[in-house]
Amino acid sequence: MELYKTNQLKIYNSLSKSKEIFKPVLEGNVGMYVCGPTVYSNVHLGNVRTFMSFDLIFRYLKHLGYKVRYVRNITDAGHLTDDDSEDKISTKARLEKIEPMEVVQKYTVDFHTILQKLNFLPPSIEPTATGHIIEQIEIINDILAKGLAYEINGSVYFDVLKYNKTENYGILSGRNVEDTIENTRALDGQSEKKNPQDFALWKKADESHIMRWPSPWSDGFPGWHLECSAMSTKYLGKTFDIHGGGMDLKFPHHECEIAQSKVNNHVNPVNYWMHANMLILNGQKMSKSTGNYILPNEIFSGENNILNKPFSPSATRFFMFQANYRSILDFTSAGLEASEKGYLKLIEAINKLDKIEIGSTSTIDIKAWKQKCYDAMNDDFNSPVLIAQLFEAVKFVNLLIDKKETLSAEDLEEFKSTIHVFVFDVLGLQNEEQQDSSDKISGVVEMLINMRKDARDNKDWALSDKIRDELAALGIQLKDGKDGTTFSVN
RNA sequence: GGCGUCGUGGCCGAGUGGCUAGGCUGGGCUCUGCAAAAGCUCCUACAGCGGUUCGAAUCCGCUCGAUGCCUCCA
Numbered sequence: 001m002e003l004y005k006t007n008q009l010k011i012y013n014s015l016s017k018s019k020e021i022f023k024p025v026l027e028g029n030v031g032m033y034v035c036g037p038t039v040y041s042n043v044h045l046g047n048v049r050t051f052m053s054f055d056l057i058f059r060y061l062k063h064l065g066y067k068v069r070y071v072r073n074i075t076d077a078g079h080l081t082d083d084d085s086e087d088k089i090s091t092k093a094r095l096e097k098i099e100p101m102e103v104v105q106k107y108t109v110d111f112h113t114i115l116q117k118l119n120f121l122p123p124s125i126e127p128t129a130t131g132h133i134i135e136q137i138e139i140i141n142d143i144l145a146k147g148l149a150y151e152i153n154g155s156v157y158f159d160v161l162k163y164n165k166t167e168n169y170g171i172l173s174g175r176n177v178e179d180t181i182e183n184t185r186a187l188d189g190q191s192e193k194k195n196p197q198d199f200a201l202w203k204k205a206d207e208s209h210i211m212r213w214p215s216p217w218s219d220g221f222p223g224w225h226l227e228c229s230a231m232s233t234k235y236l237g238k239t240f241d242i243h244g245g246g247m248d249l250k251f252p253h254h255e256c257e258i259a260q261s262k263v264n265n266h267v268n269p270v271n272y273w274m275h276a277n278m279l280i281l282n283g284q285k286m287s288k289s290t291g292n293y294i295l296p297n298e299i300f301s302g303e304n305n306i307l308n309k310p311f312s313p314s315a316t317r318f319f320m321f322q323a324n325y326r327s328i329l330d331f332t333s334a335g336l337e338a339s340e341k342g343y344l345k346l347i348e349a350i351n352k353l354d355k356i357e358i359g360s361t362s363t364i365d366i367k368a369w370k371q372k373c374y375d376a377m378n379d380d381f382n383s384p385v386l387i388a389q390l391f392e393a394v395k396f397v398n399l400l401i402d403k404k405e406t407l408s409a410e411d412l413e414e415f416k417s418t419i420h421v422f423v424f425d426v427l428g429l430q431n432e433e434q435q436d437s438s439d440k441i442s443g444v445v446e447m448l449i450n451m452r453k454d455a456r457d458n459k460d461w462a463l464s465d466k467i468r469d470e471l472a473a474l475g476i477q478l479k480d481g482k483d484g485t486t487f488s489v490n
Numbered sequence: 491g492g493c494g495u496c497g498u499g500g501c502c503g504a505g506u507g508g509c510u511a512g513g514c515u516g517g518g519c520u521c522u523g524c525a526a527a528a529g530c531u532c533c534u535a536c537a538g539c540g541g542u543u544c545g546a547a548u549c550c551g552c553u554c555g556a557u558g559c560c561u562c563c564a
Contacts, residue, residue: 341513465525
């Protein structure tokens, strides 16, 4: 039987601002859409955090036995820069003297490479905005026909005030349109709009604009909120289960999506809105536009001004999951170092699992422990609490090896498989320690351990300590236990 | 200015109307040739001020502080 039938999952819904019992539209199936990156520069760690949160959610939903269609788009057109109406992709192309689609390709590859290093599962569908121009034009036609958009000078804008007469623009972000009117006065640069809070569905391209498509209104490009509506509807239906993204997209982006889809399809597009919180650096949100950010590769290589040393992808992953996805997380060297130590401790325990001997009875309630792991994840994907339970498991492992506790064959098997499920399948961590110590290194170290044992038996402490210290200098730590010496590679 | 979120022990970070978070750091003990590892153990907390309550860090109000959005943004 599928696990989702016995696990009641609760999800925090941004729309209701409360945790709700998750019930998919179609039993056993989940449709999930997450706003992906705009590929005009390298993804920074803040971007990655959001995607990582949804990678965890994707992984857990799959583990529960749901058939998940996970759609994460690539925004390769459509974002306006603030100084003019050129879009971000073509601005960058001019700066770098290359074709717009070359920029798109370059940073899409970068995005995929980074996510692969961090052991992400690929989404089911990864559609691009430029691949769905026709669908977007269809939606604009429909909204125009329904009288909730208007055309001016070849551009089409969504009429927010008219929409708000019958619907609630601000339902997600808790705003009301009147406030928006008062407070966008200073920023009202685009005078062709009827009202400052109207947003573009289609923008006419000027002469210098390279990325452009024909449409009934002008040669131009789609507005930046439209692609998500078009692609989510196309692949997941008019109403689907989960829509995710960063907290900063709540307004206006997701608000606009709701408005577009409601007009287009007459139904609420999303049942559960999920928003991942921001990653903070130097007390400020990480952001490309302010320059306050760090790139994943800079973390892995150590080439940055923030961290004292390099950190592996799994250590970085572990750091992220030690905080809840809905909490603001502060990125610091000390924080990463603490997480790395915890991660290594966990992996070390996993590598020792095979040393546990089967006992005749069980002195630990493995079923109760396992249930706590599920309870944590069922409570809005509470990864920090799951990790706390995994550290309980580390404690168990050491006690079992010391024979201070015992497990029956059946319980031991369940214990091992549960650890593997949560550490590798759900959290998506990798056993980096094991990969680093090849058979050859293991053989050499085992030989040195034997030599050291002889020295210790002869009370030749000088030689014994020399072997230990020189190995330590190479990053190989020896650990003397009751049943001999083991080692770990850092 | 408007709409939000948050303020937990040395640090990072869960959670909750009365009952242990967890990790890192520091102290003690056990083990050990010594150390490390491992085990046990100790330390300290819920921004401030009021209110509700038998009882609040947890609910309500105010104050202070931080931060996000309101303009592209994960």
